[in-house]
Amino acid sequence: MQRLGFCTEHDIFREAYRAFLQKEVQPNKQAWRQAGIVPREMFQKMGALGFLLVWADEEHGGLGLWDFRYQQIMIEEDNRFGEVGFYHTLHSRLVAPYITHFGNAAQQQRWLPRCATGETILAIAMTEPDAGSDLAGMKTRAQERSDHWLLNGAKTYISNGINGDVVLVAAKTNPENPRQIGLFLVERGMPGFERGRQLEKMGLHAQDTAELFFNEVRVPKENVLGDSALGLQYLKASLVEERLISAVGSLANAQCGFALTRDYVNERRAFGKKIADFQNTRFTLADLAADLEVAQVYVDRCVDLHNAGELSAHSAAKAKLVTSELEARVMDAGVQLHGGAGYMQEYEICQRFLDARVSRIFAGSSEIMKEIIARSVLG
Ligand SMILES: Cc1cc2nc3c(=O)[nH]c(=O)nc-3n(C[C@H](O)[C@H](O)[C@H](O)COP(=O)(O)OP(=O)(O)OC[C@H]3O[C@@H](n4cnc5c(N)ncnc54)[C@H](O)[C@@H]3O)c2cc1C
Incomplete structure (x- = not known):
């Protein structure tokens, strides 16, 4: 299904960001995973290309791209071609906006430009x-x-x-x-x-x-x-965006895990036919394809609402709950349909499965999301 809300500028931005990931991130992923850390210089490389704090105004070193779709694109591409452990989105879009929303002019002037260049990491x-x-x-x-x-x-x-x-x-x-x-x-x-x-x-x-x-x-x-x-109020207000970020990431990872599995079952054979030809495989992937498409429409709609300043805490909680639970189902089915290969670190589905497990826990667990949603339903 055609995704709504993306225009040519978004596509150009996506291409440029993907090219950056392919050149600077993909070749180093394995080394960073082994080292347990992404080198600080990577933040500076991103900053030099304008990819940090893209939402900030030019006075503070940004590109003035407040539209959340630009961050959504970066999160999606990180999941496809980048390294999900490189937390530039936490720096750029989760922490830095606190300084804009709740800080004074002196604090904004002091920190935001250095955050936009990547000299200061948040x-x-x-x-x-x-x-x-x-x-x-x-x-x-x-x-x-x-x-x-x-x-x-x-x-x-x-x-x-x-x-x-x-x-x-x-x-x-x-x-x-x-x-x-x-x-x-x-x-x-x-x-x-x-x-x-x-x-x-x-x-x-x-x-x-x-x-x-x-x-x-x-x-x-x-x-x-x-x-x-008033810190608790500031945190509560900002957690709406944090949960949207989390939902976009979970869904992007789920889409990637799904595509990997679809490709694998079309290659692998057993009992004289492709794994894709067993009814169990077809029904499993059909269920997930339907859920992924529905979730994508909802998340894209949440992004629109967020851009309009209208995303509620319970809508963000629904997005995080549904996408992180779906991500878990996609990864679990993906590992299962890969058979023993799915349990091997050298297969991408295995890494995605492990990376995905935290999505139901951080940025507010699934149980906390249900509490927030229940309050909106039952008071
Ligand atoms: C990889 C990773 C990165 C993180 N990054 C950060 C970070 O940058 N900054 C930061 O501040 N934190 C960070 N966290 C922390 C994260 O946000 C917390 O782990 C999360 O909010 C859950 O809190 P907890 O671990 O104390 O679990 P607990 O609160 O102890 O919860 C334990 C279990 O009880 C359940 N539970 C708790 N309360 C209720 C309730 N009212 N009703 C029903 N069930 C309930 C929970 O859902 C969970 O299943 C990170 C965590 C991880 C794993």
């Missing part, structure tokens, strides 16, 4: 060893002093945790009120800001996910984002 730290889904349960605290805030706590599972130069850290700012949270821009080199282990994961092997520690870190007041009491 991360966001909400999750803690004892609090993930329940953000209000976090223990990290910030206490106000004369000209700074004193930050203490620990965060975990932080993406870009090793490469990140500026980490947006969520911390409680009022011991009397657990829902009062502030957002603090903590910079590499600030005394008391330490990186812990780089965590070994099931998949996403090129992604540098890490623990972070904050021991009596003096965060200057000019590094506080917006109102130090």
Whole structure:
């Protein structure tokens, strides 16, 4: 089915981005997965070509392409031809917009241009060893002093945790009120800001996910984002876009896993015929093809709504829930239809299966998505 909402400019952008991936990313994927990290220079290469913070205005180093479709295109191409563990979208479209939406002019001027060139890499730290889904349960605290805030706590599972130069850290700012949270821009080199282990994961092997520690870190007041009491509201507002990003990625990965499997079953033979000729294969792929097409229409519609500033939290939650669950079904069926080959790392379906497992957990788990949707249905 023809996808709606894409024009010639989008197609040109897609071609240019794909060419970048084919030249700079594809040949290095395996090495990055083995190293467990994408070299920092890759952010700078992307920045030099204008592919970071494409939405930012020119004054801040962007291209002024606020239309989310451009990020959607990049996420889709990353899934097809790039490396899904290279978290430039987290840097560009998940964290940097906090500075635009909630930061002041001085903060925007100070950080956005360096983020657009890739000199400064961003991360966001909400999750803690004892609090993930329940953000209000976090223990990290910030206490106000004369000209700074004193930050203490620990965060975990932080993406870009090793490469990140500026980490947006969520911390409680009022011991009397657990829902009062502030957002603090903590910079590499600030005394008391330490990186812990780089965590070994099931998949996403090129992604540098890490623990972070904050021991009596003096965060200057000019590094506080917006109102130090309203961080939870800022996070909730921004999680809508985060879930859309996640949905676009899950669906793109699912589309790729489906195509891989379709090609494989058309090649592989058993009992004198192609695997594609067994009714089980045909029905399995027919079911998935139908679900993928329906999901694509819904996600593209969510992108339109987001561009119009009308994407609700529950619509974004539906998109994330449906696409991440579908991604899991596609990968599981893909591995099954590949037989033993599907269990081998050298087959792409195996890597995609492993990379996909986290989609139902991060950016809000499927259970949390159901809670959000249920609230919209039942109150
Ligand atoms: C690879 C990876 C990258 C990540 N990157 C980042 C990052 O950059 N920054 C960041 O801050 N965090 C990051 N996270 C953390 C991620 O967002 C959390 O892991 C996720 O929100 C779940 O929190 P949790 O791990 O504490 O699980 P828990 O909250 O302990 O949940 C455990 C289980 O209980 C279920 N559960 C919890 N509450 C409810 C409920 N109310 N109703 C029903 N079931 C419930 C959950 O769905 C889950 O199945 C990352 C995680 C991973 C794995």
